[in-house]
Amino acid sequence: MLPGQLEELRAAAAPDVPVININMGELTAKAVAGYGDIGVDHALVELPTELRDPTLKRLDKLRAKFARSA
Incomplete structure (x- = not known):
């Protein structure tokens, strides 16, 4: 969705x-x-769907990506 469309919806x-x-x-x-x-x-x-440890590692990587963008 384009920013202009988002503004109209809001x-x-x-x-x-x-x-x-x-x-x-x-996710890049x-x-x-x-966003x-x-x-x-x-x-x-x-x-x-993965086992516990690979899932936790993936979540840690995602958290780092979001933290860098904050």
């Missing part, structure tokens, strides 16, 4: 309606930084 829905982005596939640091630039409040990411 104006129609009310500013207190959160904007949630769903990201399927590989550039994409994460861009904040266009006013995304929350991001959902795809998390493959």
Whole structure:
């Protein structure tokens, strides 16, 4: 979605309606930084079904990407 479209939706829905982005596939640091630039409040990411330890490692990597963009 383009930033202009997002602004139109916020104006129609009310500013207190959160904007949630769903990201399927590989998440890049550039994409994460861009979410904040266009006013995304929350991001959902795809998390493959894996065992506990690989899942926790993947979550740590995602957390680091989001922390760098904050």
